[in-house]
Amino acid sequence: MISADNLSPGQLAALLAFHADAGVEWLMEEEPVDRLAEFEAMKAARSESRQQASASQPPARSEAAPPTRQPASAAGGHARESRAPAPTANAPAVAIPDAQAVKEAQFAAESARSLAELRLAMEGFVGCNLRNSARNLVFAEGDPSNGVMIVGPMPYADDDRDGQPFSGRLGDMLNRMLAGIGLSREGVLLSNVVPWRPPGNRVPTAREADICRPFIERQVALAEPKHLLLLGNFTARFFFGGSDTIHHLRGEWRDLQMGGHTVQTLATLHPQDLVSAPINKRFAWQDMLAFKARING
Template identity: 55%
Template sequence: MITARDMTPAELAALLHFHAEAGVEWLVEDDPVNRIAEFAEQRAARNVRAPAAAALAASEGAQPSTARTRPSAPPPPKTASPSALPAIPDEHAITEARFAAESARSLSELGTAVAAFAGCNLKTSARSTIFASGEPANRIMVIGPMPSADDDREGVAFSGRAGLLLDRMLAAIGLARETVLISTVIPWRPPGDRAPSVPEAAICRPFIERQIELAEPKAVLLFGNFTARFFFGETGTIHALRGEWRDIACGNHAVPAIATLHPQELLTAPASKALAWRDLKAFADRLAEG
């Protein structure tokens, strides 16, 4: 077996990168530890000590004691670790998220509120909080699902290979990353890139809806299965939900949105690029109509 001391710094860095991509969150010891045998030994030791301690206590109790008993000192207060703190119930977290989102009067204030929010458990395992970036003045918005491992490392939505493909897709219809507002439905990467749970999505909903409400886009481009289902309220695949304009409600007004395949899906299934191109053309045509 190859050990860490047998590897070069470059090989170690590549191995750590591989583990991060695979969603590994914790490191363990190099050598396995038999916790069951360890527990059995500790229990056997306690069983041996218990009779001896009982006999000693009985002998001391039979003799009159002339010494005054010193009161034992109170135990020090326990300090709860962050992981031991009680979780906020989902319904309360949703209420707090809604209040924080509605209190923000600008995207800047909303970004600060999202970064300070601690009611979603996804934040505890994520490195970065992903929030809208780009130019809101052009009133063009692009929304993805949840941050990827690349996004979490870089702190920006649509990073890595998927981000490069997104840049080329936008360039094909005369747009650039810097000229649109890009965000994700979920601000924090779920562990192992799993799908967010229903309560997690409900907690994050007020923040993304408030982003759209404050940005006031004239059209929104949605990427991926999760994003389309989240806003359209349906359970179909992206192939069933893409290419059709629908209104999504944000605040007191509705915004036209169209869904298409996520760049990561196009990397794994290049044959679907023709479908994505049709959706991009429809999006560009809608923008041209004003």
């Protein structure tokens, strides 16, 4: 175990960053604690307190006791009933209902007239719980003028740390995929369906996807790409619908209506699929060649 007493502030910061990137959200205590013994002691204490309470409790009455009356004042006033005040409890914080969060996201997205305005609107949006655990908002990056946009599912640890889409090892893999067909990340627009990293790189829930949908659809509408490349299972299902896997959805061109214009769209495997299973590279290469042929006309 690493002792924090022997680490410099810089080393501590690096260690915390490493744990955050690995998805660690809880820290262990310095000394071991026998939780099983604590639990048994707690059960014994509760059992003993219940026995004492039942022994000292008076027998239950069949009728409720009438309210007590205060004696009349010396001036001859009427007797008044004395009732115990209603107990008060601290009410929990009210969360934004899902439907309201979606409406607020739609309003914020539709109000933006440029990608810069949309980024400001998303930075001020508080209706998605993912922003509470993420380090950064990972917004679209690149050049939309060439008419090519690439969308992934969500930021990963490297993206969340750098505040940029497709960073780190997965970004390197995407760079090689693009270079193979004569493209670069600087010449396309890169983005994600969900702009905040889910804890532990888990798949976004349907609720989170619904709340973030207005933002990614508005990005596509404002960028007006001619060709859209979708990466991975989640992204393809998000735009195409259904529950088919990426191996059934990949390699087939579809027309999507986004922002009043038609976008020619192709789905392929995510760089993570290629890193975890290199055999997938041959399928991705077929899709990238088809993408190149279409954008070259």
